[in-house]
Amino acid sequence: MNKPFQTPIVLLGARLLSPYIMVFGWYVIFHGHYSPGGGFQGGALLAASILLMRVAGGRTVAELQIKEFATTPLAVIGVMIYFATGLVAVAMGGYFLDYGMLPIPGMEPDWLRYTGILIIEVGIGLAVMAILVMIYDNMVRGEDYG
Amino acid sequence: MKILKVLILVLFAAVLIYAASDLPYRGEPDNLMHAEQSITNTRVMGSYFIQNAYRDARTPNMVTVVLGDYRSIDTFGEQVVIYTAGLIALLVLRKSKRRRKK
Numbered sequence: 001m002n003k004p005f006q007t008p009i010v011l012l013g014a015r016l017l018s019p020y021i022m023v024f025g026w027y028v029i030f031h032g033h034y035s036p037g038g039g040f041q042g043g044a045l046l047a048a049s050i051l052l053m054r055v056a057g058g059r060t061v062a063e064l065q066i067k068e069f070a071t072t073p074l075a076v077i078g079v080m081i082y083f084a085t086g087l088v089a090v091a092m093g094g095y096f097l098d099y100g101m102l103p104i105p106g107m108e109p110d111w112l113r114y115t116g117i118l119i120i121e122v123g124i125g126l127a128v129m130a131i132l133v134m135i136y137d138n139m140v141r142g143e144d145y146g
Numbered sequence: 147m148k149i150l151k152v153l154i155l156v157l158f159a160a161v162l163i164y165a166a167s168d169l170p171y172r173g174e175p176d177n178l179m180h181a182e183q184s185i186t187n188t189r190v191m192g193s194y195f196i197q198n199a200y201r202d203a204r205t206p207n208m209v210t211v212v213l214g215d216y217r218s219i220d221t222f223g224e225q226v227v228i229y230t231a232g233l234i235a236l237l238v239l240r241k242s243k244r245r246r247k248k
Contacts, residue, residue, distance in 0.1 A: 033205045038213065040224075072236070079229050082222055097218040113203040117214035124225055131232030138239040 006058070014056035018065075021049035029125045033117065039124025046125060047132035054136060071134040078127025082120050089116075 025045030028037035054062040062068075086097040094101030099116025100109035107115065170177045178185065182193045199211040213221050 032210050033207055035207065036209075038210060075229055075232060079225060082225055086218075086222070097222070099215065110202060110204045113211075113215055114205055117203060117205060117210060120214055120218065120221070121210075124221070127225055127229060131228055134232050135235045135239075138236050141239075 010056050011061070014052050018049045018053050021052065022046055025049060025125070025129075029121055030118070032121055033114070039121040040128055042121070043125040043128025044132065046129040050129070050133050051136055054133075054140075066133065068137050071130045071137060074130035075127050075134060078123045078125070078130060081123030081126070085116060085119050085123070 022045075025042045025048070027042075028045055029039060029042030032038040032042070050062075050066055053065050085099070085102070088103065089098045089101045090096050092101040092103055097116075097120075099113040102112050102116055104112060104115060174180075179190065179192055181190060184190050195208065195212055195216060199208045200206065203211045203215050205211050
């Protein structure tokens, strides 16, 4: 095995690329209504931007972006956003995940469905991002130089 | 033995090509899956999605409507599968302090 070492060039390149990949990930999630994309693809892109910083910078740099203990709660929040959307629809008298019954005032049922799809896509994106980062963090634990 | 393997592969490819020659052409409007009524005189789901996706959810991307609205319980299941996979990876890969002492 090669001895690990810090290189400023790789870190600088990763710092340049990571925000743009993250913006593109959010674009893929929020533009899923009009172009190919959606929660799973956008979540994978968000995870790519975070993992790029983790690979390039080691643990101390990665802790500045998203802390290690925060990934599991984020995954739970992502799943809960989806599930709570379904349960709110049930509580308002519709079927499970029937977005037409969501309690947002001043919206027709078709625009409510539009909003409901957007909410669940954000939940999927958060969960996918957090789980991919969580798997990486657990794989490299104890083997990284940071 | 190697000849037998190659023979099996060639035979399998021949069967697949023969089966593929019977498939309908892509995008032809007379295909069964594009008809409004199936052969048992029930409504075909795909034609309903194509006709009503924009009217129901105001979303031009039909795939998103099918994934997020009509089949949202299936998508919820996918998300739970990913979540479970992550939790199991955490359980398998986590190094416990007890094991390190031995």
